[in-house]
Amino acid sequence: MEKVESGSVENGTLADFQIPAKKLNVVFVLGGPGSGKGTQCTKIVEAFGFVHLSAGDLLRAEAKSGSESGIMIDNMMKEGKIVPAEVTVKLLEKAMKKSNNDKFLIDGFPRSLDNRELFDSVTGIEPRFILFFDCPKEEMERRLLGRNQGRDDDNEDTIRKRFKTFIETSLPVVKFYEEFDKVHKIDATRTVDEVFSSIEPLFQEFKRTGSELQEELVQAILPYLSCRLGALVHTPFGFDK
Numbered sequence: 001m002e003k004v005e006s007g008s009v010e011n012g013t014l015a016d017f018q019i020p021a022k023k024l025n026v027v028f029v030l031g032g033p034g035s036g037k038g039t040q041c042t043k044i045v046e047a048f049g050f051v052h053l054s055a056g057d058l059l060r061a062e063a064k065s066g067s068e069s070g071i072m073i074d075n076m077m078k079e080g081k082i083v084p085a086e087v088t089v090k091l092l093e094k095a096m097k098k099s100n101n102d103k104f105l106i107d108g109f110p111r112s113l114d115n116r117e118l119f120d121s122v123t124g125i126e127p128r129f130i131l132f133f134d135c136p137k138e139e140m141e142r143r144l145l146g147r148n149q150g151r152d153d154d155n156e157d158t159i160r161k162r163f164k165t166f167i168e169t170s171l172p173v174v175k176f177y178e179e180f181d182k183v184h185k186i187d188a189t190r191t192v193d194e195v196f197s198s199i200e201p202l203f204q205e206f207k208r209t210g211s212e213l214q215e216e217l218v219q220a221i222l223p224y225l226s227c228r229l230g231a232l233v234h235t236p237f238g239f240d241k
């Protein structure tokens, strides 16, 4: 098993992170397979400027990358099993360090008590709260079979295994956080917009200010501006003909 380099951690902070762990805003998004986590994360990102990190997406990308652990990840996902925490935490840590943002929605994580414990000891990050999408199995199954995104695990056999893992391994994480009053349980059976309306108030404190929106705009147009500047420098008389 690959081990997370402990050299990357200093006093509960990610050493090469620009922002101390305590100042990062992390929300964990949990719920059964197909309960609508990814769909709502997209809407939260649009409205509140979070970075969306889906543990499942990171694992799928790693599986495709041809890395040493790729085949093991692929096999575990096909069996609906939880990939060893060392692998998933490392991928999340890497993705978080790459971002300048201080607000992260971590979707589909922690999926086991092992996931939770390792993330805590490696990053020192305490989640602000946990969104838990509550949805009956029949509705989740209907949604997964209709998703049509070419996922290898959206078939009846793997879906059955994913539900079993969810009940046996992931629900204990929700119970853990319930003890600390950190869980917002959301009725996920409603329409996408209704579900979003019910979670929106939980994110009001993260509403972007005017200057943050301005900064985002500057960041978005910077690559274009530097490209134009480069063109000007290389054009005789300093302008395009």
Ligand SMILES: Nc1ncnc2c1ncn2[C@@H]1O[C@H](COP(=O)(O)OP(=O)(O)OP(=O)(O)O)[C@@H](O)[C@H]1O
Binding pocket: 031, 032, 033, 034, 035, 036, 037, 038, 039, 040, 056, 108, 143, 144, 146, 147, 148, 188, 189, 190, 191, 192, 193, 195
């Ligand atoms: N409230 C909703 N009502 C009906 N369909 C929905 C709703 N939310 C999401 N869906 C649809 O259900 C399917 C699963 O949604 P989504 O991918 O967001 O779930 P998920 O919880 O992220 O699943 P997984 O854990 O398997 O990645 C998608 O096809 C999505 O369009």
Ligand SMILES: Nc1ccn([C@@H]2O[C@H](COP(=O)(O)O)[C@@H](O)[C@H]2O)c(=O)n1
Binding pocket: 033, 055, 056, 057, 059, 076, 077, 078, 080, 081, 082, 083, 084, 088, 107, 108, 109, 110, 111, 112, 115, 153, 162
């Ligand atoms: N923390 C996690 C998250 C996911 N997995 C594996 O990925 C599969 C797909 O996850 P989705 O969130 O995209 O549905 C899941 O069934 C697990 O096999 C994991 O191991 N650990």
